[in-house]
Amino acid sequence: WATSMKESGALLSAILRITHPDLYRAGRESLVQMAQHPVVAGALATWPTVFNMVQIVSNRETPYHRDTAGCPEWYDLLTSLGNHRHAFLSLRNLGMQVSYNPGTVVLLCSLIVHHGVARADADRICYSWFMCKAVHMNHGVRRVDWMDRSSYVSPSL
Structure with a gap:
């Protein structure tokens, strides 16, 4: 499955990279560090994204939760x-729902935002791509802070 997702994974x-x-x-650094281990290097050759973890949810309700x-x-x-x-991703502590129909891509701080999805009316699959703090720590990858506009502003401005 990973090989067939290379193009989609590059887009994700x-x-x-933009956001x-x-x-x-x-994320790139964590993959580079993991690739130093021969057992992992083979799997990473087909890994489709810069995220180092994925969880696949198929045809089920996802109760409100935070990912840790x-x-x-x-x-x-x-x-x-x-x-x-007619699927919706509910963001409970933000007091809102967003359309979650096929083709939807959502970025969220899932440790902060309580989120969930009601049971679908037909076949549904969600790929939840994320990075694991323990993987970064174990490979000496520095912790990244909040996104801010300085990532987009040239130092010379």
Whole structure:
């Protein structure tokens, strides 16, 4: 499955590179460090994104939760696929819902935002891409802070 997602994975990685450049760089560094281990290097040859973890959720309700593998200031990237309609991603502590139909990509700080999805009316799959704090720590990758505009501003301005 990973090999067949290379093109899509590149697009998802590009989305992170634009929205949180420092986290993108840290993710790349974690993959470079993991590739130093021969057992892991083979799997990384087909790994499709800069994120070092993925969770696949298929055809089920996702109760409100927070994801705890990362850091508060890190983004998870959720992709919604399938043939379902009228799906919504609920962001409880923000008091809102966003459309979560097939083709939707959502970035969120999942350690902070309580999120969940009601049962779908047809086939639905979600790829939840994220970075694991323990992986970064174990490979000496520096912790990334909140995204701010300084990532986009030239030092000479």
